[in-house]
Amino acid sequence: MEKILCKAKNMLRTDTINPVIENKSLSPKKQTISFNNPVYIVSSMSVVGQKEGKGPLKDYFDIVYLDDKLKEKTFEKAETIMLKKSIDGAIKKSGLEFTELDCMIGGDLLNQITSSQYVAREYSVPFLGVYSACSTMTESLILGSILIDGGYFNNVVCSTCSHFATAERQFRYPLEYGCQRPPYAQWTVTGAGSMVLSSKDNGDNIKIKQATLGKVIDFGTSDLNNMGAAMAPAACDTLVALFTETNTRPEDYDFIITGDLGKLGSDILRELIREKGFNLGKNYHDCGCLIFDITQKCYQGGSGAGCSATVVGSFILDKLKKGEIKNVAYLATGALMSSQSCYQGETIPCISHAVIIERC
Amino acid sequence: MEKILCKAKNMLRTDTINPVIENKSLSPKKQTISFNNPVYIVSSMSVVGQKEGKGPLKDYFDIVYLDDKLKEKTFEKAETIMLKKSIDGAIKKSGLEFTELDCMIGGDLLNQITSSQYVAREYSVPFLGVYSACSTMTESLILGSILIDGGYFNNVVCSTCSHFATAERQFRYPLEYGCQRPPYAQWTVTGAGSMVLSSKDNGDNIKIKQATLGKVIDFGTSDLNNMGAAMAPAACDTLVALFTETNTRPEDYDFIITGDLGKLGSDILRELIREKGFNLGKNYHDCGCLIFDITQKCYQGGSGAGCSATVVGSFILDKLKKGEIKNVAYLATGALMSSQSCYQGETIPCISHAVIIERC
Numbered sequence: 001m002e003k004i005l006c007k008a009k010n011m012l013r014t015d016t017i018n019p020v021i022e023n024k025s026l027s028p029k030k031q032t033i034s035f036n037n038p039v040y041i042v043s044s045m046s047v048v049g050q051k052e053g054k055g056p057l058k059d060y061f062d063i064v065y066l067d068d069k070l071k072e073k074t075f076e077k078a079e080t081i082m083l084k085k086s087i088d089g090a091i092k093k094s095g096l097e098f099t100e101l102d103c104m105i106g107g108d109l110l111n112q113i114t115s116s117q118y119v120a121r122e123y124s125v126p127f128l129g130v131y132s133a134c135s136t137m138t139e140s141l142i143l144g145s146i147l148i149d150g151g152y153f154n155n156v157v158c159s160t161c162s163h164f165a166t167a168e169r170q171f172r173y174p175l176e177y178g179c180q181r182p183p184y185a186q187w188t189v190t191g192a193g194s195m196v197l198s199s200k201d202n203g204d205n206i207k208i209k210q211a212t213l214g215k216v217i218d219f220g221t222s223d224l225n226n227m228g229a230a231m232a233p234a235a236c237d238t239l240v241a242l243f244t245e246t247n248t249r250p251e252d253y254d255f256i257i258t259g260d261l262g263k264l265g266s267d268i269l270r271e272l273i274r275e276k277g278f279n280l281g282k283n284y285h286d287c288g289c290l291i292f293d294i295t296q297k298c299y300q301g302g303s304g305a306g307c308s309a310t311v312v313g314s315f316i317l318d319k320l321k322k323g324e325i326k327n328v329a330y331l332a333t334g335a336l337m338s339s340q341s342c343y344q345g346e347t348i349p350c351i352s353h354a355v356i357i358e359r360c
Numbered sequence: 361m362e363k364i365l366c367k368a369k370n371m372l373r374t375d376t377i378n379p380v381i382e383n384k385s386l387s388p389k390k391q392t393i394s395f396n397n398p399v400y401i402v403s404s405m406s407v408v409g410q411k412e413g414k415g416p417l418k419d420y421f422d423i424v425y426l427d428d429k430l431k432e433k434t435f436e437k438a439e440t441i442m443l444k445k446s447i448d449g450a451i452k453k454s455g456l457e458f459t460e461l462d463c464m465i466g467g468d469l470l471n472q473i474t475s476s477q478y479v480a481r482e483y484s485v486p487f488l489g490v491y492s493a494c495s496t497m498t499e500s501l502i503l504g505s506i507l508i509d510g511g512y513f514n515n516v517v518c519s520t521c522s523h524f525a526t527a528e529r530q531f532r533y534p535l536e537y538g539c540q541r542p543p544y545a546q547w548t549v550t551g552a553g554s555m556v557l558s559s560k561d562n563g564d565n566i567k568i569k570q571a572t573l574g575k576v577i578d579f580g581t582s583d584l585n586n587m588g589a590a591m592a593p594a595a596c597d598t599l600v601a602l603f604t605e606t607n608t609r610p611e612d613y614d615f616i617i618t619g620d621l622g623k624l625g626s627d628i629l630r631e632l633i634r635e636k637g638f639n640l641g642k643n644y645h646d647c648g649c650l651i652f653d654i655t656q657k658c659y660q661g662g663s664g665a666g667c668s669a670t671v672v673g674s675f676i677l678d679k680l681k682k683g684e685i686k687n688v689a690y691l692a693t694g695a696l697m698s699s700q701s702c703y704q705g706e707t708i709p710c711i712s713h714a715v716i717i718e719r720c
Binding site: 031073077110118121123131133139217338340341 | 509
């Protein structure tokens with residue numbers, strides 16, 4: 001196993017020197033925006049499946065389903081029900097009436113982000129569909145924050161989800177094929193996470209202060225199983241932009257959390273960012289590494305849009321509420337290929353959008 | 361043929377009375393936002409394929425490709441090249457340097473919006489991926505306008521594309537199967553459209569004044585070929601919200617343009633909105649009906665995210681620039697299903713986002 005990990009790392013190290021695409025506009029654009037008006041996270045709801053409910057964070061999740069199919073005919077249907085549960089739960093916990101909701105923003109991993117679309121039809125509320133793979137939650141939070149900070153709306157719900165069985169069917173092979181997984185693979189989380197953003201606080205005083213928009217980065221990885229290695233350069237790019245533009249260092253954040261590079265991807269990120277002059281210390285974590293433990297045979301850890309959404313929405317917000325930590329840089333990372341583009345010989349472009357969450 | 365059209369209309373009329381999903385929150389939410397700071401459309405670029413280049417609007421398009429495959433190995437690759445051409449062209453026409461671009465927003469019909477992602481990796485600029493099927497262009501324009509109006513960025517490029525061959529392969533059947541098309545089908549446009557939004561005018565004085573965010577509406581249509589009937593209720597919902605919230609009537613707009621209901625869908629929209637007390641007169645048009653003429657055997661007309669983007673970006677903006685019209689309500693309409701969701705017995709949820717474009 002150690003050999004394969006080394007090979008994957010080396011593969012990426014070579015690519016790093018020769019990115020497949022030469023960027024046309026090389027001058028750095030400002031990627032970070034600050035929110036001058038308060039954008040509060042007033043509630044969140046994390047709904048997960050059985051495996052996630054047996055992991056280290058089991059006590060933090062709001063609902064754990066013992067049957068990943070929720071007694072439905074298809075896994076896709078089960079995914080939409082989990083997403084709806086998380087949205088309804090977040091709205092309920094926020095104390096807002098359904099009628100006070102101004103806008104919904106969301107997306108998911110399924111083709112045409114159908115889980116989100118099918119759930120959105122059940123609410124008589126404007127809907128904005130977004131997609132940046134596993135970075136969808138931070139993209140939603142950024143747009144939600146802009147809508148509130150800019151004074152367009154007061155209450156916005158941001159949500160995303162993923163499901164191990166629907167993602168495997170779509171991106172790799174249906175579970176029934178019984179395909180073997182390489183040791184550098186990650187395990188798609190079955191889960192849905194939602195957060196309600198509001199211009200008015202509910203007493204928790206947890207705010208989204210800043211956001212760093214990601215750029216699409218492609219360093220030539222093409223292995224559909226090796227998402228961590230593909231996404232690490234995108235996370236590095238966004239983190240460096242954040243540090244540089246806000247004049248901060250890694251130690252200025254109580255928690256820097258990526259979602260979801262897995263173990264290998266996190267190691268690569270540490271290395272990549274060291275070259276840029278930053279050292280990620282003990283305050284750096286990855287949602288994919290937190291959600292499963294080593295006995296659960298999830299290889300490099302969790303992945304999927306639902307992973308960081310459920311981990312940040314439960315474990316991290318809980319730490320903020322209790323005052324154990326004061327600020328968090330949350331970087332979700334997304335691999336933007338489709339299975340078709342990879343069959344056609346394409347590499348994997350990636351992105352990472354970040355939000356800075358603070359307790360004031 | 362007349363019989364089939366009648367059947368399709370009747371099917372919808374019954375569904376109208378019994379929408380499949382009972383909306384939980386029935387109180388109307390405000391969907392329209394106004395932009396107080398100027399958001400100028402400073403340039404646009406419309407790139408289309410051969411069939412579109414033989415239609416009634418041929419003289420308005422910037423580039424017409426005679427080979428829809430652009431001599432590439434795959435239609436997907438050709439689609440990305442068309443999209444890149446339209447983005448580069450729009451930036452060039454705007455007079456801005458690549459380095460002045462702050463953000464890119466885009467999406468397309470392919471799974472995981474890959475055309476947009478693969479093009480975005482070629483620019484060192486923050487990227488926001490969005491998806492609302494054929495309503496993607498107006499969703500992009502809305503978010504771009506918000507980013508500029510809110511003072512977050514100065515120059516944003518919004519883009520989308522579609523390709524007949526890639527869309528047919530993904531949503532219906534690969535062209536090689538030679539499947540017969542029903543008379544109420546629409547023809548996916550091969551084309552890419554981009555617009556550059558800016559806080560500074562270039563002399564054209566064309567502004568995005570307002571936007572109406574759409575809700576996801578599902579009235580029970582399940583025929584993957586009958587997109588017009590599925591989307592008409594969503595367009596109706598957004599138009600009624602626009603008229604009501606801005607206290608306007610259809611005659612207050614020089615042009616009301618949907619994209620793309622096709623002939624049948626447009627007829628259904630006229631009927632649906634008449635029931636709500638509004639009469640769409642001669643100033644109502646549909647991009648799908650404008651882009652092809654009856655001799656081109658495109659059945660109900662054009663569709664696809666690239667249709668309204670290329671038509672509005674060329675023909676409509678041209679009319680505004682020349683002063684022939686002063687304001688336009690542009691409602692792109694999207695059908696949000698995936699082929700998998702329909703195989704699993706689901707109906708087609710739809711959405712329509714609108715922007716109001718004015719020449720001051």
